[in-house]
Each structure stands twice: as structure tokens, then as C-alpha cells.
Amino acid sequence: MSEQVPVEEFTRVESIFVRHRNVLAVRAQFTPIYTDHYLHLMQQELRYGEELDGILKELYAMLTLHAVARPWAETIAWTVNLRAPRVNLFVTASSTQEMVTGRLFTEDVREPDRNLFYSQTTTQPGAEPRTSTLQVDGKDPLFWVSQYYMQSEQRPAKAFRLPDETYVLIAAQPDFDEEWFENLDTEAVTKLQETEETKVLETRRFRFHCGCTLEKILPILGSWKERPDELFGDSDQIVVQCPRCAARYGVSRDML
Known part of the structure; x- marks a missing residue:
């Protein structure tokens, strides 16, 4: 029997189809995951600098939304090797286990000549993962996701920060409305369910959890x-x- 966890410890992730625009909007409020992230750091007596901690938290958000945009049976891991500061950020998520976790590596990290983003997707234990590598610019995980989608998913996507630790990933589907997509901004995304015809396809629950022993x-x-x-x-x-x-x-x- 799976471990029973109170619902309030989960982040509720909605997968919403926007009719006539042919895009998938994946949305979640990440306070429960962020709270458990900080409890974990406190329990392990770990302390991350403010900038890197902020990047890591947003990677949790982006990977969680991406995992919900993907099929159920996948476990996905992202590693970002930054040149300055010299650090590796690692996050992994599984829809079947409803979890996301991650960490920073700050010691013995090789210095790349550019920022590199590595993705590994596994569909079953022991299977060879599907991998991709790309160069990313800057230090913004939301922009990295857009770059990742264009190269590895071969379709455009945009990510947005909303108030109250809420994030939205908009991923294009076949025959999407390109002009509407290009003009999307935070205000439009905030009012999406008021101004567009939408349908909630599914809801998944994620928490910060590793399962290591x-x-x-x-x-x-x-x-x-x-x-x-x-x-x-x-x-x-x-x-x-x-x-x-x-x-x-x-x-x-x-x-x-």
C-alpha cells in the first residue's frame, strides 16, 4: 500500500486545455513544495545562497509543470551546469510517485565554457534514458524551459510567474494559434480561464520528497x-x- 500523505502537503497541479488556441496550460501554486524544501534544508543543516536557492526553487516548479505536461509513466531529471557561479543544479520528478526533489552541487564542479542544460527521461526502471543537452542563456529557469521546448520538444512553450508562488507553463499543441501565443503576457495568462474557453483535463498532486534511505x-x-x-x-x-x-x-x- 502506498504511503498516505495529507492532501494539504501536496501541490495541486492542473492541466488545462485552451480550446480554439490549441495550447496546454499547466498551473500550480508551489507553497507546499517550497515549505517542504526549506524544512528539508533545516533538517539537513544545509544553507543555500539566496540567488541559487531561488533558481533551484523555480527549477522545481518548471520541472513539475513539465512532468504534468508529459505522459504519466516518465521520471525526468534535469541538471544545469552554470559557468558563473560555478554550480550544478539538479532536480528530478516522477508523476507515478507524485514527487519532486533536488539539490545544489557546489564542490568539485567543472567550469564549462557556457551554461549547459541536461535532460534525462526514463519510462521504466532499468530502461535506457532518453537524453538531450543544450546550451542555455542567463540564469532564469523560465527562459531555460522555453529554450528546452524549442530544441528538445520541438514545439514552443512559455512559462509565467504569477502572484503567490504560482507558475503557469503554456505548451503549444498541433495547429496552435501562433499569433495569440506570441502575444501572451502575464496579464493574459492570469485571466486565461475568464477570457478563453478552457477545460481541465486532469489534476495531479506533487510534493517535495526524495525517498532516500x-x-x-x-x-x-x-x-x-x-x-x-x-x-x-x-x-x-x-x-x-x-x-x-x-x-x-x-x-x-x-x-x-
């Missing part, structure tokens, strides 16, 4: 089992981080 982390260290001194040095215990959410776990020699 010490038992899942230990196999990552399996290659060190025959040479523990290289891993532990003079210590009897080390701290390892989850590669997905940066949660910290103490690992002793006898655990290997």
Missing part, C-alpha cells in the same frame, strides 16, 4: 568494500550525501 545509499559505496581505508582514512565513520537531495547519512566501517 541509508539502505539505498549503501550500495553506492559497494566499490569501496575491499579498500575501506581509502574511504574512511583514520576515521571509523564518514558522512555521505544523497546524490538526489543532499540528505546526510552516517556510515561506519562495519556497514560496508
Whole structure:
């Protein structure tokens, strides 16, 4: 049986079809996810700078909306390698697990000659992921998503910030109204359901959640089992981080 979580801990994501314009509008208010993001940082004694934290949070929003615009059975991971500041931002989302999580990598990050965006999409465990790489400009995740859609999805999309930590992704469908789409702005998106004929296709629920455990982390260290001194040095215990959410776990020699 799946874990039961109160509804208020989820971000409710609506997938809305805009009739006659032939676009999909995916909309959500992200306060529940952002609240759990900060609880996670506090529990793990992590602190991100304001700028990078803001970028990471908006990547959560963009990936969640993108995941809802995609088929159910996909798990998607995005990594953005920024040149300045030198950092990797990682986010991953799964519709089947109704989750999104992520982290920053600030140590031992190679410096690229340009900002690079990597996407991996997996449809089932063990399957070879579908990957794409593109150069992105600036530090705005909403603009990155537009660039990603044009290159990898091969259709235009626009993302919008609305008040109260609400975001909307507008993704073009076949035979979309190009002139209307090009003229879309935040005001028009805010009034979309008042001014256009729309239909809510589905509603999904997402939360900030990784699902990592010490038992899942230990196999990552399996290659060190025959040479523990290289891993532990003079210590009897080390701290390892989850590669997905940066949660910290103490690992002793006898655990290997």
C-alpha cells in the first residue's frame, strides 16, 4: 500500500486545455513544495545562497509543470551546469510517485565554457534514458524551459510567474494559434480561464520528497568494500550525501 500523505502537503497541479488556441496550460501554486524544501534544508543543516536557492526553487516548479505536461509513466531529471557561479543544479520528478526533489552541487564542479542544460527521461526502471543537452542563456529557469521546448520538444512553450508562488507553463499543441501565443503576457495568462474557453483535463498532486534511505545509499559505496581505508582514512565513520537531495547519512566501517 502506498504511503498516505495529507492532501494539504501536496501541490495541486492542473492541466488545462485552451480550446480554439490549441495550447496546454499547466498551473500550480508551489507553497507546499517550497515549505517542504526549506524544512528539508533545516533538517539537513544545509544553507543555500539566496540567488541559487531561488533558481533551484523555480527549477522545481518548471520541472513539475513539465512532468504534468508529459505522459504519466516518465521520471525526468534535469541538471544545469552554470559557468558563473560555478554550480550544478539538479532536480528530478516522477508523476507515478507524485514527487519532486533536488539539490545544489557546489564542490568539485567543472567550469564549462557556457551554461549547459541536461535532460534525462526514463519510462521504466532499468530502461535506457532518453537524453538531450543544450546550451542555455542567463540564469532564469523560465527562459531555460522555453529554450528546452524549442530544441528538445520541438514545439514552443512559455512559462509565467504569477502572484503567490504560482507558475503557469503554456505548451503549444498541433495547429496552435501562433499569433495569440506570441502575444501572451502575464496579464493574459492570469485571466486565461475568464477570457478563453478552457477545460481541465486532469489534476495531479506533487510534493517535495526524495525517498532516500541509508539502505539505498549503501550500495553506492559497494566499490569501496575491499579498500575501506581509502574511504574512511583514520576515521571509523564518514558522512555521505544523497546524490538526489543532499540528505546526510552516517556510515561506519562495519556497514560496508
